[in-house]
Amino acid sequence: MTENKKISRRSFIKLMAGIGAVAFGGGIFTLRKTSLGRDIENQARGLLQDKQAQYLRQMITSDNAASRRIMWQAADYMSNPQIRLRLQNDKKREMLVPVQDDSFFDDGENHIQYSALLDNLAPDTQYEFAIEDGSSQSKWFPVQTAANDKNKFSMLIFTDSQSSDYSDWRNVAQNAMKRHPEAEIFTNLGDLVDNGEDSSQWRAWFSALEGIIDQIPFAPVIGNHECYNRDWKEQLPMAYLRFFNVPENSSKDFNRYYYSFDYGQVHFAVLGTVEKEIKNFKSGLMDEQADWLEKDLQRTTKPWRIVLMHKDVLQYRIARMPERKEGFSEEGQLFMPIFEKYNVDIVLTGHLHTYRNRGHIIQGKHDPNGPLYILCGLSGNVRYDRLWTDHALDEVVAPQPETDNYLTMDVEGNEIIFRCFLPDGTQIDEIKVIK
Numbered sequence: 507m508t509e510n511k512k513i514s515r516r517s518f519i520k521l522m523a524g525i526g527a528v529a530f531g532g533g534i535f536t537l538r539k540t541s542l543g544r545d546i547e548n549q550a551r552g553l554l555q556d557k558q559a560q561y562l563r564q565m566i567t568s569d570n571a572a573s574r575r576i577m578w579q580a581a582d583y584m585s586n587p588q589i590r591l592r593l594q595n596d597k598k599r600e601m602l603v604p605v606q607d608d609s610f611f612d613d614g615e616n617h618i619q620y621s622a623l624l625d626n627l628a629p630d631t632q633y634e635f636a637i638e639d640g641s642s643q644s645k646w647f648p649v650q651t652a653a654n655d656k657n658k659f660s661m662l663i664f665t666d667s668q669s670s671d672y673s674d675w676r677n678v679a680q681n682a683m684k685r686h687p688e689a690e691i692f693t694n695l696g697d698l699v700d701n702g703e704d705s706s707q708w709r710a711w712f713s714a715l716e717g718i719i720d721q722i723p724f725a726p727v728i729g730n731h732e733c734y735n736r737d738w739k740e741q742l743p744m745a746y747l748r749f750f751n752v753p754e755n756s757s758k759d760f761n762r763y764y765y766s767f768d769y770g771q772v773h774f775a776v777l778g779t780v781e782k783e784i785k786n787f788k789s790g791l792m793d794e795q796a797d798w799l800e801k802d803l804q805r806t807t808k809p810w811r812i813v814l815m816h817k818d819v820l821q822y823r824i825a826r827m828p829e830r831k832e833g834f835s836e837e838g839q840l841f842m843p844i845f846e847k848y849n850v851d852i853v854l855t856g857h858l859h860t861y862r863n864r865g866h867i868i869q870g871k872h873d874p875n876g877p878l879y880i881l882c883g884l885s886g887n888v889r890y891d892r893l894w895t896d897h898a899l900d901e902v903v904a905p906q907p908e909t910d911n912y913l914t915m916d917v918e919g920n921e922i923i924f925r926c927f928l929p930d931g932t933q934i935d936e937i938k939v940i941k
């Protein structure tokens with residue numbers, strides 16, 4: 507079944523000439539039934555509007571004090587898309603930024619997509635931009651560049667938003683943004699969607715972020731569920747890699763799987779822990795990444811180093827699987843020595859759908875001089891009720907059975923404070939790291 511409310515470009519322009527601006531959001535992709543999907547379809551259908559551009563998003567770049575990437579989807583090809591950029595409210599000096607057609611084909615659909623890089627920006631400065639196509643122009647959206655010379659910013663942290671119905675994800679993300687409007691940047695630590703090929707899930711995922719991802723930059727992390735096709739077989743994560751144009755990592759085979767970026771005085775290394783899922787198509791992701799991580803951490807001059815990765819570093823016991831012992835995951839065994847060697851301060855992980863603060867660890871034991879390891883919980887509706895047996899390294903565990911949660915990270919000078927909240931805003935943990 508196909509439902510599609512898209513309008514022709516000519517009628518779109520006429521409509522825009524009448525109302526003067528485009529609002530973003532909603533979805534105008536072709537919808538169809540999926541094994542997972544009636545709830546998702548209904549959710550997306552309710553948001554269908556005759557809009558030319560949607561899912562506008564700001565993406566982090568390697569240097570967020572000087573640049574920002576803008577991406578969006580479109581119902582139909584735009585004739586001459588450009589971005590109009592100016593300092594906030596400075597109507598006298600505006601510049602036009604070229605836009606690239608970044609369309610791709612996946613899940614039986616042509617995803618019309620555009621991408622533009624705003625660069626040579628001044629640090630700690632408020633800009634605004636609008637999308638233009640011929641005589642049509644969108645409303646203005648803010649772009650706040652990072653400050654290089656002061657170490658103060660807030661970040662929202664989500665993980666595992668994969669869902670059968672993305673209303674919980676919408677609720678968690680939207681309420682977090684309302685409660686923490688000072689957030690300048692946000693991440694999701696992987697398994698963004700349940701099925702990485704299913705376009706209806708991506709539509710629902712993006713729709714849930716209207717008013718967030720179009721306002722502040724997003725730093726994505728790839729999870730294993732980004733690597734599943736509609737038959738629940740492993741595949742290369744085409745949609746994830748194309749939806750999120752992240753900084754280059756110079757890799758021939760694994761561009762966009764892992765990357766790094768700076769924000770303020772913090773260097774973030776973002777790892778792609780999907781070797782198991784993609785190894786039948788491409789091998790060598792973990793070894794290549796370990797080499798890259800060493801060089802990346804050697805290169806940075808930022809005082810703070812934070813790693814974002816999907817799969818956790820610890821292995822938890824499961825009561826019904828006695829052969830599975832408490833210990834360290836393959837990812838932990840490979841990367842933890844590198845984190846220790848290069849003085850990584852904090853490691854944020856997901857994948858296990860439980861919130862656990864494990865404190866600081868060196869060589870497998872608690873040590874105040876080691877990296878802080880936080881397993882960040884979940885923000886969708888896939889829950890593992892009391893699945894994991896507590897690990898000896900766990901210091902704080904979320905109340906069981908778990909619902910959803912999110913974290914804030916407040917960076918200020920030589921302190922970083924993490925706070926973990928339930929969806930209703932109840933704080934369940936606070937961790938301060940001092941340098």
Ligand SMILES: [Fe+2]
Pocket residue numbers: 696697729730731816856857858
């Ligand atoms: Fe996962």
